[in-house]
Amino acid sequence: MSDKRDITLTVNNRSYSIRVEPRRTLVDAIREDCGQTGTHIGCEHGVCGACTVLVDGAPVRACLMFAVQAANKEIRTVEGLGSVDNLNPLQRAFMEHHALQCGFCTPGFLMLVTGVLEREPDIGDDELIDVLASNLCRCTGYQNIIKAVRAVAHDMRQARSNASA
Amino acid sequence: MSGKLIGRSVTRLEDPPLLTGAGRFAADVSFPHQLHMRIVRSSYAHARLLAINTKQARALPGVYAVWTAGDVAHVPPIDFRLTRVDGLEHYRQHVLATDRLRYVGEPVAAVFADDPYVAEDAADLVEVDAEELTPLLRADQEPGEFAPARRTEPAIVHKEYGDVDAAFRAAHTVITLDLAIGRHSGVPLETRGAIARHDRARDVLELHGAAKVPHWNRDQIARMLGRAPASVQLYEGHVGGGFGIRGELYPEDLLVCVAALAFGRPVKWIEDRREHLIAANHSRQQTHHVHAAVDAAGRILAIDNAFFHDQGAYVRTHAATVPDLAAAMLPGPYRVPAYRAVGHIRLTNKTPCGTYRAPGRFESTFVRERVLDAIAAQLKIDPIEVRRRNLIGASEMPFRRPLDTLGTEIVLDSGDYARLLDRTLKAIQWDGVRQQLEARRRAGEFVGAGIALFVEKSGLGPFDQVHVTVDTSGAVEVVTGAASVGQGVETVIAQICGEVLGVNYTKIRVVHGQTDRIAHGLGAFASRVTVMTGEATRIAASKVRAKAIETAAELLQAPADALDIVDGRVVRAGVAVGPSIALGDIARALAPTANPRPREPGLSAEGWFHANHMTYPYGVHVAVVAIDRDTGAVGVERYLVAYDIGRAVNPMLVEGQIVGGFVQGLGGALFEEFLYDERGEPICVTFADYLMPSAREAPRTEVLITEDAPSPLNALGVKGAGEGGANAVGAALAAAIDDAIGRPGAVTQLPITPRRLRELLRES
Ligand code: FES
Ligand code: FES
Numbered sequence: 027m028s029d030k031r032d033i034t035l036t037v038n039n040r041s042y043s044i045r046v047e048p049r050r051t052l053v054d055a056i057r058e059d060c061g062q063t064g065t066h067i068g069c070e071h072g073v074c075g076a077c078t079v080l081v082d083g084a085p086v087r088a089c090l091m092f093a094v095q096a097a098n099k100e101i102r103t104v105e106g107l108g109s110v111d112n113l114n115p116l117q118r119a120f121m122e123h124h125a126l127q128c129g130f131c132t133p134g135f136l137m138l139v140t141g142v143l144e145r146e147p148d149i150g151d152d153e154l155i156d157v158l159a160s161n162l163c164r165c166t167g168y169q170n171i172i173k174a175v176r177a178v179a180h181d182m183r184q185a186r187s188n189a190s191a
Numbered sequence: 192m193s194g195k196l197i198g199r200s201v202t203r204l205e206d207p208p209l210l211t212g213a214g215r216f217a218a219d220v221s222f223p224h225q226l227h228m229r230i231v232r233s234s235y236a237h238a239r240l241l242a243i244n245t246k247q248a249r250a251l252p253g254v255y256a257v258w259t260a261g262d263v264a265h266v267p268p269i270d271f272r273l274t275r276v277d278g279l280e281h282y283r284q285h286v287l288a289t290d291r292l293r294y295v296g297e298p299v300a301a302v303f304a305d306d307p308y309v310a311e312d313a314a315d316l317v318e319v320d321a322e323e324l325t326p327l328l329r330a331d332q333e334p335g336e337f338a339p340a341r342r343t344e345p346a347i348v349h350k351e352y353g354d355v356d357a358a359f360r361a362a363h364t365v366i367t368l369d370l371a372i373g374r375h376s377g378v379p380l381e382t383r384g385a386i387a388r389h390d391r392a393r394d395v396l397e398l399h400g401a402a403k404v405p406h407w408n409r410d411q412i413a414r415m416l417g418r419a420p421a422s423v424q425l426y427e428g429h430v431g432g433g434f435g436i437r438g439e440l441y442p443e444d445l446l447v448c449v450a451a452l453a454f455g456r457p458v459k460w461i462e463d464r465r466e467h468l469i470a471a472n473h474s475r476q477q478t479h480h481v482h483a484a485v486d487a488a489g490r491i492l493a494i495d496n497a498f499f500h501d502q503g504a505y506v507r508t509h510a511a512t513v514p515d516l517a518a519a520m521l522p523g524p525y526r527v528p529a530y531r532a533v534g535h536i537r538l539t540n541k542t543p544c545g546t547y548r549a550p551g552r553f554e555s556t557f558v559r560e561r562v563l564d565a566i567a568a569q570l571k572i573d574p575i576e577v578r579r580r581n582l583i584g585a586s587e588m589p590f591r592r593p594l595d596t597l598g599t600e601i602v603l604d605s606g607d608y609a610r611l612l613d614r615t616l617k618a619i620q621w622d623g624v625r626q627q628l629e630a631r632r633r634a635g636e637f638v639g640a641g642i643a644l645f646v647e648k649s650g651l652g653p654f655d656q657v658h659v660t661v662d663t664s665g666a667v668e669v670v671t672g673a674a675s676v677g678q679g680v681e682t683v684i685a686q687i688c689g690e691v692l693g694v695n696y697t698k699i700r701v702v703h704g705q706t707d708r709i710a711h712g713l714g715a716f717a718s719r720v721t722v723m724t725g726e727a728t729r730i731a732a733s734k735v736r737a738k739a740i741e742t743a744a745e746l747l748q749a750p751a752d753a754l755d756i757v758d759g760r761v762v763r764a765g766v767a768v769g770p771s772i773a774l775g776d777i778a779r780a781l782a783p784t785a786n787p788r789p790r791e792p793g794l795s796a797e798g799w800f801h802a803n804h805m806t807y808p809y810g811v812h813v814a815v816v817a818i819d820r821d822t823g824a825v826g827v828e829r830y831l832v833a834y835d836i837g838r839a840v841n842p843m844l845v846e847g848q849i850v851g852g853f854v855q856g857l858g859g860a861l862f863e864e865f866l867y868d869e870r871g872e873p874i875c876v877t878f879a880d881y882l883m884p885s886a887r888e889a890p891r892t893e894v895l896i897t898e899d900a901p902s903p904l905n906a907l908g909v910k911g912a913g914e915g916g917a918n919a920v921g922a923a924l925a926a927a928i929d930d931a932i933g934r935p936g937a938v939t940q941l942p943i944t945p946r947r948l949r950e951l952l953r954e955s
Binding site: 062070107156165 | 202203205206207208209210213214215219308377378380381431432434463676677678679843844846847850851852853854855877878879883884886887889891892916
């Protein structure tokens with residue numbers, strides 16, 4: 027339909043040279059052109075947060091951004107967290123607190139929380155709920171997601187205060 | 192970890208891939224050279240279809256084909272899976288609309304293109320010419336015309352026992368209520384998806400993205416397309432939430448199959464969210480006009496209920512399931528000596544309906560518990576006491592209710608309802624809660640508490656089949672015809688198999704939803720999997736265990752009854768050291784080529800479990816709410832769900848089911864509603880107008896899982912846990928809100944949105 031553009035997306039430290047229409051969403055490019063299908067699409071409308079990725083460290087709804095806008099930025103997705111044999115602390119907390127059922131919303135929540143805790147490690151419990159309220163989960167009723175995230179935030183604070191002590 | 196596994200909150204086998212982005216959901220399945228399908232949908236609620244112009248769409252570069260009804264004329268309408276009732280068959284949906292358009296969202300044409308963006312562009316170019324007709328939007332109005340000589344009331348569900356009229360003549364008091372439940376649905380976070388591929392080398396039609404009932408859908412697709420079932424295979428990947436709506440056979444599933452056969456290319460369809468909200472099954476919408484005859488002590492003598500079930504534009508796979516369940520389950524945990532339910536199935540020009548978690552029970556529990564509250568208010572008896580006086584006693588179990596549903600007689604298998612009520616009141620400290628609320632009300636706050644009781648059903652048969660195989664590495668594979676919709680089936684089945692077989696559950700692979708791996712399967716619905724598949728697994732694993740021990744006894748020269756299996760090795764029971772043999776080595780000794788040749792090769796067995804009756808878990812919900820007088824918002828301060836499920840295989844997962852179900856129930860009780868304007872145009876077509884609870888709206892939930900009444904119908908005593916969290920939310924919140932505003936019986940309609948609540952507050 028329209029002219030395609032050559033761009034480079036950097037996803038989890040790997041470069042992908044791809045050719046996209048200007049209207050192609052970032053989430054479609056990540057999934058279809060870069061083959062990283064861990065980032066999901068729940069609404070394409072900016073509401074559910076299933077497509078949340080980190081762009082230059084900030085949580086972004088990848089369905090609301092065009093791929094061309096993310097060219098030459100650092101994109102991080104769920105595939106860049108821990109692996110099946112070596113889950114990172116946040117992933118492990120989700121497993122231990124049963125914070126996922128179908129798992130469709132999970133990558134979005136993991137990236138949202140990763141971005142927020144990196145930037146605001148001292149975020150309070152109540153603010154954390156406001157953050158989590160920006161993504162939707164239809165299975166868990168949220169209680170276990172909140173527990174898992176609080177546990178990780180707590181451990182991180184603990185680790186830092188031990189390090190500085 | 193082997194040994195005791197049943198009853199332990201182990202972490203899930205499902206989690207690692209899902210946590211690392213390795214899941215395979217429908218949209219993640221792709222094949223080389225695939226085409227993308229986009230559906231052109233009716234923008235009319237009711238219209239006569241005059242012409243469809245596809246010329247411009249076909250001319251767009253990248254478009255492969257555009258189909259309308261004529262291209263799929265050989266495909267019959269989609270048939271019923273459950274609760275077939277005579278007369279409904281004329282109201283089934285064709286895969287593409289023929290001469291009438293009956294709801295906004297109805298598939299009218301299908302566009303196939305190389306690229307999904309192009310398919311969408313082309314779909315916008317398809318012109319639909321139609322003559323608008325007046326839509327019928329309410330199920331409780333005079334029926335209209337569905338088609339010439341066909342009314343919009345295809346059938347009536349009628350259930351009755353006892354002498355209802357005599358009971359009303361003898362009544363001390365008659366309660367009359369008009370109640371309504373709003374239209375909402377499961378709305379899983381993953382939209383639907385279907386990818387069909389015709390493997391011409393083997394002449395097998397594959398459908399990926401299947402869920403819930405793959406075997407039934409396989410057989411239906413085969414029948415509809417005139418193929419042998421063995422030449423159609425369905426594959427379930429990860430499923431992003433089911434809740435009743437996903438996995439039923441829909442027009443789009445057939446379209447991708449027919450197209451893949453016709454074009455010789457794989458065809459992929461992924462629904463977008465707007466489509467999902469207008470095209471996937473809606474649920475729940477009913478209005479009830481209920482009468483109850485009671486004696487002076489508040490004991491129910493009879494219930495007489497007439498209700499209108501808004502089925503939407505067509506009768507889909509569930510046929511009469513939802514109204515049938517509503518009618519059959521309405522009496523709940525109470526005696527109700529005489530009963531009549533007349534359920535009018537009515538078609539309207541709205542999205543067709545099917546089941547949603549606790550189908551028919553979310554609705555009828557709201558109705559029944561409103562009746563109990565009304566009895567309490569009218570006779571000035573405490574609401575708890577009224578319920579106690581009507582509860583079926585533990586000594587009356589099993590209790591035969593002269594009704595049937597889903598092809599089974601209702602026999603409440605076990606239960607001590609009064610005991611659970613006591614345990615619930617104790618857990619929440621009911622008297623203390625009441626006193627605190629009283630004090631706060633005196634200080635001017637609008638706070639209140641409500642309670643609701645219910646009986647659920649689970650473990651629908653009639654059968655399940657499971658294969659258990661141990662390979663030469665000692666790994667165990669369980670193959671089942673059940674399905675997973677994200678509820679943790681693999682873990683639960685692995686726990687049961689692992690405990691019986693003496694194997695670490697993490698060594699067990701559970702294969703489900705693959706029609707080419709097992710001949711029969713009923714899938715995942717009606718909270719059936721833990722009960723039916725669990726028991727079939729126990730039976731199969733017991734056989735494998737016996738075979739392993741028998742073989743090991745020969746190899747170890749030891750009596751079989753002195754042997755046990757621990758962590759995947761056959762050992763002498765209770766002896767720390769000594770000869771042992773790994774299950775993998777036993778599998779090797781049983782290989783068909785082994786010497787000596789085994790009597791029956793393979794360390795494997797099949798388990799079948801049959802059940803004619805369902806199991807009936809039961810529960811209590813308690814809500815404490817505070818109402819904001821200005822906004823009409825309901826703050827849920829406390830919520831407790833007590834649920835007796837006989838035996839919990841994995842309490843952590845049961846609790847997860849309960850909390851998740853509760854928050855869905857909360858959505859249906861307070862926020863979620865598919866609204867239409869007067870032309871039948873749907874108003875809630877995005878997540879910005881269809882409001883599901885977020886972490887902000889979801890209160891902390893207290894869960895009390897009890898095991899007072901194991902089911903006598905299976906060896907483990909389990910009952911299903913999937914639906915009790917949702918069942919009574921509308922009922923309990925209605926009671927709590929009545930209490931908070933000091934007006935018994937004020938709430939007659941769900942959802943109780945802020946606007947409706949402000950109206951109630953103005954009236955008082
Ligand atoms: S898919 Fe991006 S917010 Fe829902
Ligand atoms: S786990 Fe299913 S949507 Fe969150």
